[in-house]
Amino acid sequence: MDSTKAEAARPLSPHIQIYRPMLSMMMSIVHRITGAALYVGTLLLVVWLVAAASGPSAFATAQDIYGSWPGQIVLFGYTWALIHHALGGVRHLVWDTGHGFEPEERELGYRISLVGAIVLTVLLWIVGYVLGGSAG
Template identity: 55%
Template structure:
């Protein structure tokens, strides 16, 4: 039994290969992810502070972990997550006042969130390096 008309495939729209998520949606998702990551990072900060209050050799052990390349990478990521989440919170605070909700303005604020978090993270690390005498 043959059909007299060709079978049409159903459209898969919006498909990830053709749909570009708006920057506001992307930063909203990243804001949630960084919020979760901050829980883990804050545990690391608490570990370091607890070690600082304990025996010298234990502090040196923990400090050595944070001073390793992987420790520095984790701390760099924690710094970025903290600053990105902070700026995202400010972005939402602005929106809560009713300002910046127009699509064009909201996109600009979202991009400022992304660029600002990267620039501030680099600035924090450069200043920290300079203060330590690097």
């Protein structure tokens, strides 16, 4: 049998282009991205801790960088990624108990973790600014 004819007769797997983006698909992708971003963001924490241990001059430099508006944007994104990834983990923990698998429950879980991550990030930063003052 000719191998090209056999390959052509095989059904092709559906490609991602035929799928309509769904919240579950997007949340899965974002969960993976935030997990990778947390590796990079944790390096920022290590740099800050090393600067604190290195002395006042190094710590002041790190504070200036992290306190600048680009630094604040990066830290805000890191905060959101951390909270979003954690809430996704809680959602998976609920699934591990055997709950939340119905379509309506899954969709609600996705929405709660998405909105919850945004709300908790904003609240955390508001509390941080109220209690700690501005970075500048």
